[in-house]
Amino acid sequence: MDVRVKQEDDKAQLRGDIQHDAEGLATESPLLRIPMLLFNMIASAFRLIRPFGPQLIPLVVFALSIPVVVFFSLSAGWFVWRSIAVGWESTIYLQYGDGTPPHAWVDLRNLSPYQPYDVSVQVVVPATEANYALGNFMTTLSIYTPTNKSIASARRPSIVTPPGPSPMSLLYRANRQVHLDIPLLSSFESGQSNARAYIEFGRSDQWRSLGKGEGKELSVSSVQIRGVVVHKGFRGLLTRFPLLTAMASSGAFLFVSFTILASCILPAVEWRLHSVAGDSNNEPYDKPRRQTSRPKAEPERKYTAPYSISGWLQERRQYHSNSLTKFYYDTLASTPFAFISD
Incomplete structure (x- = not known):
């Protein structure tokens, strides 16, 4: 199914659901109107973002992983600071x-x-x-x-x-x-x-x-x-320089962890985007053709030179159709001259 057509159908269904919910809320009691309205708004939001789920899930995982990486980076710096020898x-x-x-x-x-x-x-x-x-x-x-x-x-x-x-x-x-x-x-x-x-x-x-x-x-x-x-x-x-060493260790751990996390999660997002772009490129599209000023080349006419009498007789047979002439040429074709090849 075409991606654009599917999105238009989802939007039309969403508009119909909202209109139906609004008509139903008008007949309900005031106590249930506000909770139902909030519920419908949340459901509508989920319906809107549902087509973008494959792209949003890796991004959400990436965003939630950032605080964890920062925490472990600070812990690594603290561990290095505690491990450095002091007086x-x-x-x-x-x-x-x-x-x-x-x-x-x-x-x-x-x-x-x-x-x-x-x-x-x-x-x-x-x-x-x-x-x-x-x-x-x-x-x-x-x-x-x-x-x-x-x-x-x-x-x-x-x-x-x-x-x-x-x-x-x-x-x-x-x-x-x-x-x-x-x-x-x-x-x-x-x-x-x-x-x-x-x-x-x-x-x-x-x-x-x-x-x-x-x-x-x-x-x-x-x-x-x-x-x-x-x-x-x-x-x-x-x-x-214990403090500077701890800060450098924490920064290096943060950089390496962030690089590994990005290399594992972001390619999934890019692959999803390329797949969507590929689906949109499969749509029929009439591309106008550019007019060229070059004249069309005429097809070559095949011409077979009658290097033999039999070939010459066969060529002449195509232009004459009366029976007398056909009999005459058939008689000549049976002569020894017909065995002369190209």
Whole structure:
């Protein structure tokens, strides 16, 4: 059936249905008139778009898939941002009075296994004469796997020196403190996502007294262990710009997903449109022919030269029909000259 004729029939049927519904609504009660009118409008809308269903369904699926693709793209960017290695820091609570120098165990979590870190310890000690008189003391760090296998260890000496005068100390009397930054490991790679660290401060000869009887034990206000990311190679480029890397990953995921979605759905729409166009092209159409000024070529006349007597007799027989002449030529055709071929 012709597509145009079918569309005209659908429109005529739709007009008739609307007119019939309008006449029926005029006789119904006012309470049912508005719901029925809305129902008829919705039904009419569906009838109008029914011929375009094969084209609209892929477009609707494509439009509904866009929010899903955007959500997964943002999730991919968030996952990349969470996966990029960052620095870490943990607070240490030292143990005193066990007959050993101040020590503590601390869990190191969420480590990037193959990301190098610079590990250091930040110590805040009171500015007291006992800490000044202690002199050099050792800071020991040992890192173990969860199965108690040693990964790395380091020992560094440190000393507490009196802080210099500050303008604020002249205004009011405050508890003065000394901040120590002790580097321990450089470009350390744990190879594990979780590890345990043992840290110890002080001297092994702390049992000996100093000055007025103080022991050789370091007084500490707070301790923190810190790991700083070492930017090295391509991984270092990512760790230096984590937010930009996450945005680029999200954009790349969105582009690839959108390209795949479009290549899967839009060709169906294009195929439907081409099929409709092909149906419309099948309609009969009288195309006017262009007049040419060239004269028509006359058909060639066939002429057979009488190279033999029999051929000449056959040609002459076509122009003579009386019996006497026919008998004469038949007699000549029976002579030996008739056997002469072309």
